[in-house]
Amino acid sequence: MGTQALNMDIVILFLMALAALWTVMTRSLLRSAIGLALTSAMLTILMFRLHAPLAAVFELSVCSGLISVVFIATISVTQPMSQEKVLQHMRDRLERFWYLPILLVLIGIVLSFVSFKFNLSVPLPEIEKDPRVVLWNQRPLDLLGQIIMLLTGVFGIIILFREAKQK
Amino acid sequence: MSAQALTLFWPFCLFIVVLFVIGFYCLLVTFNLIRALIGLELLIKAVTLLLVLVGYVTAHEALVQSLVITLIVMEVVIIAVAAGIALGLHRHNKNLDTRQLRNLKG
Numbered sequence: 214m215g216t217q218a219l220n221m222d223i224v225i226l227f228l229m230a231l232a233a234l235w236t237v238m239t240r241s242l243l244r245s246a247i248g249l250a251l252t253s254a255m256l257t258i259l260m261f262r263l264h265a266p267l268a269a270v271f272e273l274s275v276c277s278g279l280i281s282v283v284f285i286a287t288i289s290v291t292q293p294m295s296q297e298k299v300l301q302h303m304r305d306r307l308e309r310f311w312y313l314p315i316l317l318v319l320i321g322i323v324l325s326f327v328s329f330k331f332n333l334s335v336p337l338p339e340i341e342k343d344p345r346v347v348l349w350n351q352r353p354l355d356l357l358g359q360i361i362m363l364l365t366g367v368f369g370i371i372i373l374f375r376e377a378k379q380k
Numbered sequence: 381m382s383a384q385a386l387t388l389f390w391p392f393c394l395f396i397v398v399l400f401v402i403g404f405y406c407l408l409v410t411f412n413l414i415r416a417l418i419g420l421e422l423l424i425k426a427v428t429l430l431l432v433l434v435g436y437v438t439a440h441e442a443l444v445q446s447l448v449i450t451l452i453v454m455e456v457v458i459i460a461v462a463a464g465i466a467l468g469l470h471r472h473n474k475n476l477d478t479r480q481l482r483n484l485k486g
Contacts, residue, residue, distance in 0.1 A: 219388060227395075265441055271449050275456055374464065
């Protein structure tokens with residue numbers, strides 16, 4: 214990967230961090246959800262550039278699409294906070310967490326003195342290049358786990374809404 | 381890890397830490413349940429990017445992609461159930477303030 218490609222990656226990373234910051238700092242919940250979708254879209258581009266196209270498609274369709282729809286549906290059903298409450302909450306937040314940026318800078322300074330050494334070159338006898346083969350042939354238990362998680366989610370939602378209906 | 385991969389690794393790591401801090405900040409300061417879920421999503425995105433990055437620099441892209449797909453499925457299930465809980469809480473308390481959760485008795 215050349216310097217130009219690295220620069221492009223850094224630009225996309227910067228945009229992703231900016232979208233994440235906007236997601237957190239914006240007052241409107243709806244804008245937060247849209248910001249999250251933007252962050253997800255930037256992450257998709259990065260995943261594609263890091264040679265993970267299948268996971269990138271999942272990220273784009275599920276995280277950027279489906280989860281945003283779930284968030285926007287939830288926000289539209291629930292009641293938004295009044296403007297006064299939002300301002301009061303922001304003032305409270307500034308008073309309560311004024312020390313956080315200082316703490317963050319201090320942690321950054323401490324971490325810059327610590328030298329991390331990662332041994333990332335784990336040897337494997339044979340590296341499979343096709344994610345479909347890995348998922349279906351080498352890690353079928355992961356698929357079982359996914360099915361169990363999906364069923365758990367479905368049953369959880371059924372129970373949640375059944376209880377709400379009875380009340 | 382080659383020198384070329386190393387030049388890619390540290391800038392990505394820096395931004396992953398930034399994303400993680402933003403998500404953690406969101407979780408820490410908010411009292412709104414939906415905003416807390418958004419913070420959780422940002423944390424999961426940082427973990428996803430770290431997984432993909434490590435897969436790229438160690439040339440195990442296929443294995444990491446299968447792990448990321450599993451992570452995305454779990455993420456969706458967690459968010460869907462949590463959104464259901466948020467709706468139930470809103471029906472009960474008429475707001476989404478997490479401080480109201482402390483009043484619940486088992």
